Amino acid sequence: MSTTLALARDTSALEQRIALIACGQRPGKTQPCDSCRRKGAGLLTIASTGAADAVAAAICGTGRGPACHDCKDKAAEIVRVFNEEAE
Ligand SMILES: [Zn+2]
Numbered sequence: 373m374s375t376t377l378a379l380a381r382d383t384s385a386l387e388q389r390i391a392l393i394a395c396g397q398r399p400g401k402t403q404p405c406d407s408c409r410r411k412g413a414g415l416l417t418i419a420s421t422g423a424a425d426a427v428a429a430a431i432c433g434t435g436r437g438p439a440c441h442d443c444k445d446k447a448a449e450i451v452r453v454f455n456e457e458a459e
């Protein structure tokens with residue numbers, strides 16, 4: 373039971389971290405906005421496939437490429453964070 377709880381907590385922490393990257397990180401900002409928070413789970417799922425382009429498109433809001441430079445940077449960071457956490 374405690375294992376399941378820990379796993380759920382870890383996933384939501386990672387989801388929140390990914391949402392914050394998508395929202396735009398800046399000093400002192402610890403929470404993504406509501407809109408980006410809702411995207412967190414979806415971005416996490418896409419990041420798990422390692423497809424940075426698809427993550428970028430999802431952040432950019434078009435759902436398809438090409439994403440802008442800013443969102444590509446965010447996507448690369450999200451995939452990096454995901455792989456880091458997955459190890
Ligand atoms: Zn946001």
Ligand SMILES: [Zn+2]
Pocket residue numbers: 431432433439440441442443444
């Ligand atoms: Zn964009």
